[in-house]
Amino acid sequence: MPGVSARGLSHDERKQLAVKLTRVLTLYRSILDAYIIEFFTDNLWATLPRSWQEALDGLEPPQLATLLLGMPRDGEVARYRSVWPLTLLALKSTAYALAFTRTPGFQTPSEFLENPSQSSRLTAPFRKHVRPKKQHEIRRLGELVKKLSDLTGCTQVVDVGSGQGHLSRFMSLGLGLTVKSIEGDQRLVERAQRLDQELLQALEKEERRKPQVRAAGAPASGSGPPVATGLGCPASPPGPGEPRGCLLQPGPAAGSTGGDTDSSGPAALPSGAGLPC
Template sequence: MALRCDPDSYQLIQNHAKNLLCFVNQYKWISEAYIVEFFVKDHWANLPGSWQDVLQDFDTEQMASLLSGQPMNNGTIFQRVWPLSLLSFRAAAYALPLPRILCEKDETFDHVEVQNLLRKAQTSYEPLPHHYRRHVKPKKQYEIFRLAKLINEVCTDSRCLNLVDVGAGLGHLTRLLSFGYGLHVTTVEADGCNVTGAIKLDSKLTETIQVKRVENPSKLKGVKLSESASDDPNIPSHVIFHINANIAADDFLNLLQENHGAVLLSDREERQTIVDKRLNGSITSADNNKSTVSGNENAKYAMSEQNLAHAQQTVSCDDKSFVFAGLHTCGDLAPTILRVFTRCKTATALVSVGCCYQRMTCRNVTPAKTQCNRTVPTDSQAAAILDTGNPRTTAGIQNSSQPQGYPMSTWVNHIPNHELNYEPRELACHAVDTYAQRLRDGDPNIILQCYRAILETIIQKQHPELSTGHASIRKLKKIMRNVKKQHDVPLNQYLSEALSKLGLEQVSIDESKELEKLLARWKQLIAFHVVRLLTAPVIESLILIDRMLYLYEQGFESQLIPVFNPKMSPRNFVLISKKTSPQFQDLETL
């Protein structure tokens, strides 16, 4: 089901954003509570007593039902009468987020394939031709198959064959779009190693196509070939460049121009000559941010200043226009793409799937408080939880020379208390549907969350600096990856290995007995985590709707579509915007 932001729905979208913010602020004491600090800060005690009475008796299937909103498999019901405040919280958590479920047509199309992948009954996504599955994990195979189809539809509707894939990585999506759909694709990727790898994979696929074309063309399923046997398929062009949040649209166009202007060239033979030389050349660093292919072809194939000026003055779908795309663009990259899209007149459409919201830079954010300031509504107040009293105001806006990832829209920026700290943004990236399935399946490794929370109590006593600051936390997580994590590993063994790797003192026998008592509270920890996870889709919806409002404020309609099965790909929303008419023809049925 698609959510559109157009003149008819704009005011509804604005009100939705206000309701989302009301919920986020009401339950900030939950979303800003790290589960790893469950025992350190006694998060269970922060829950109202009436909530504790209900949640403490939950088994894992009841927790899964609460999190997913689906009935329990065994047909049982919750035994206790819930307080109105908890019922209100659950109702709002279910009602406010964007619908994450695919439309029925999409859900049934590859239902068996997806279920087999989820059960690990097969190791590849069969609908994707085997040429594009090499060196690609099943999850990524599924994602590029689904998104490539959508991107091709957008390009077709926009009458544009040129595409710029930002944050392309090893170019798995790009190859499908180039070789499979015949689009003229240029990637922009910050990591030179990824670009080198992408060019090698492009070359291998090109060689395979050339051989199979002669020996057995029937083996080239999913490859778009020209009528002339002498023509090579479209080969992607690659640019190494770190896109700064401050980049201007003209600078981005110049970047494409300086790197042969691959997407801006109208002559196919001329472009193919460039790509052939790119594959035969080598990547060399031009400066700290940008690299080009060796050779002196830039001057020969660069777009003239006159043509560039003409391209910037038109929005028509000619040979100089292109479509923006990005699959799971991290942190500030997705908002940056949106800004460039709105300011670049030759960008005709946008297809964006964001991720890693915690890595965005945000305005007015203060460090999370060490103690939760919870404000739980009383039962008499609970029925009005969805009412917002936030007036639209222009007060409290800070000027900043650095563009922010959130909020992007003026509307959200004008709402008081719109800030999102690191913890809620990190929570918005959790795989809620996957976790609910783990609970439903009775995954025994769930208890390891309790192990980690117990370890945190020791860290806070001996060396609290290890958990202070995001840099230290990342370092701690890196060390913990080397600790054996299985449910059949006794707590004492887990703690001994972890403390040894962290360089901390081992616990005494008496301390060990006290820690075992904490382990007995593992169901409380999981129940609190489930309550916290219920806020995650609300936070993600707020971030995505803020982006829709930003696009509308810039004069462009947009829509959000759940394009992936959320159990396969948790960040499953694609944001689409087009500058050409007609808008969004049948895209929700792809």
């Protein structure tokens, strides 16, 4: 599938593409909001138009991939066993026209040049259990939130749908923000709690191995415990727009991360309040 590359588009062309994408996403919102787990519980098949059901019923997954995605295997030709309704063909053509290219139009980010599986911008405690794509995402998004926090003076952050808490953990213990995480899946809450404790233990061990780091820290406001610097900072100098400080000395609330519940179900993970970098 060739797809669209936004890099070659002008500003106006990008705006037009955004309008088209929004229009299509709105039109097919009911399909996009459907999850595999709900296919049987909510009888999602019955929500499709009758003509679509007749065209798609009985097709094996490889056949669906060939006909809907245009991905025939070597030597295979796409053959329709019946005439498809125009609405289904229109959706297929629209998806082809508006899909973004799967061919990377950029070089590998510098943080993964040394090791494609480990970001050089995150130290080991924040990389553990996190896939490379997620490492990149939490670093970039966390630093964006930190920048907005610095500009607006707002240090209270709420992470809704925090999952296992990777982003919340980085914003709190890595960037010094006060973070409240909310997650409705109790299994993810419990997993996040375990990862919270694992990270705190790893940081404590790191501080014990490097006592000079703590000794060199200075209190943020002239009182209180010194801030441990260096444990979570990038090994290489920060790039343009990247923060030059880091925080790995959790505040008093850090020890109670995760586990909050209220009348509405598992609320989750109030990550520790950190001292600003």
